[in-house]
């Protein structure tokens with residue numbers, strides 16, 4: 001695979017000092033072989049969406065990378081970083097030290113049992129769309145609508161820039 005893909009990664013944490021968790025994950029991404037970290041959005045404090053209601057607020061960000069890794073290899077590398085930061089998969093959608101999601105992988109559409117790209121829930125998540133808007137133009141299209149359209153749809157979700 002000799003072509004480089006422009007990839008957007010969602011980062012999230014709501015356990016064990018989330019800002020430090022995101023900083024550490026950015027550090028691992030920077031030192032990952034075959035991954036070039038291009039730019040990182042601002043950090044945002046966000047109310048938990050989905051999952052148990054009584055969990056702590058999250059801190060979220062989006063990173064843009066360039067990589068020759070295939071989507072599956074990139075997923076494996078991200079899961080290694082999560083594991084290094086003690087990601088116990090206790091309850092689905094429960095609190096976690098670190099969550100790394102592949103949001104977009106170039107223009108590709110991928111649907112594998114363990115990997116769907118574009119991320120199937122990104123359009124419903126202010127904690128993804130708002131940091132993503134730091135990195136891409138507002139007219140970036142998702143499912144035929146500009147990012148600005150999807151941002152309006154999630155305007156009720158609590159999110160504050162840190």
Ligand SMILES: Nc1nc2nc(S)n(CCO)c2c(=O)[nH]1
Nearest residue numbers: 012046047048049058093099127
């Ligand atoms: N605000 C917020 N809510 C979330 N719910 C889930 S699941 N996650 C994990 C990401 O899939 C988050 C998150 O990162 N931020």
